[in-house]
Amino acid sequence: MRRQRSGEEGFTLIEIMLSVVILSIVGLTMTGFFVQSLANAKGNQSKTVMVNLARNALFYIEKQSYDKLAGHFDLRDEADDHPSLTSRLCRPAACSAYSDLVGHSEVLAAVLNPTVNGITYQITIEYQDSLHEQMRASADRKAIAPYLIPVKVTVKNAAEPANKRGWTEVEGYITDEAIR
Secondary structure (H helix, E strand, O other), X not given: OOOOOOOOOOOOHHHHHHHHHHHHHHHHHHHXXXXXXXXXXXXXXXXXXXXXXXXXXXXXXXXXXXXXXXXXXXXXXXXXXXXXXEOOOOOOOOOHHHOOOOOOHHHHHHXXXXXXXXXXXXXXXXXXXXXXXXXXXXXXXXXXXXXXXXXXXXXXXXXXXXXXXXXXXXXXXXXXXXXX
16 A cells, blocks of 8 residues: 655755855855955065165164265255155166165165065155154254164065055154164
């Protein structure tokens, strides 16, 4: 004799296909999330490298003669245009434009034009005259202003200089040997 089953057992083919489609959509959404996270991690790694290169350049230039750097940046009150130390003038093959500021211009060329992980960066060190003027005008900072040169170090990815994540800036001070 045949017995009929009173309840259904298992899933139908349509239910299984529907669950596979839903899982596929969720899986694709999660894949997009992981791809975006990977891109952000890569960008953050590049930013970290650029900040470290900027700090390295600032530390290197701070170890040079304060008097020579003060003369280069022309710290007189009436000066309107202040030159910078830029990688455009300091190529690895010839960096004679700044040879009067540093002992070894080839080292400066390597500092201003580093290559890390196959990526070449360009570094510019600019004197911040407006910040220096604020220091001179401030009653509590006026005494220290003659011993500091405020600078902004800009690091750009040579391959992507216009990209928002392709550059960074670090501000700092070059200090006189008298207070180091």
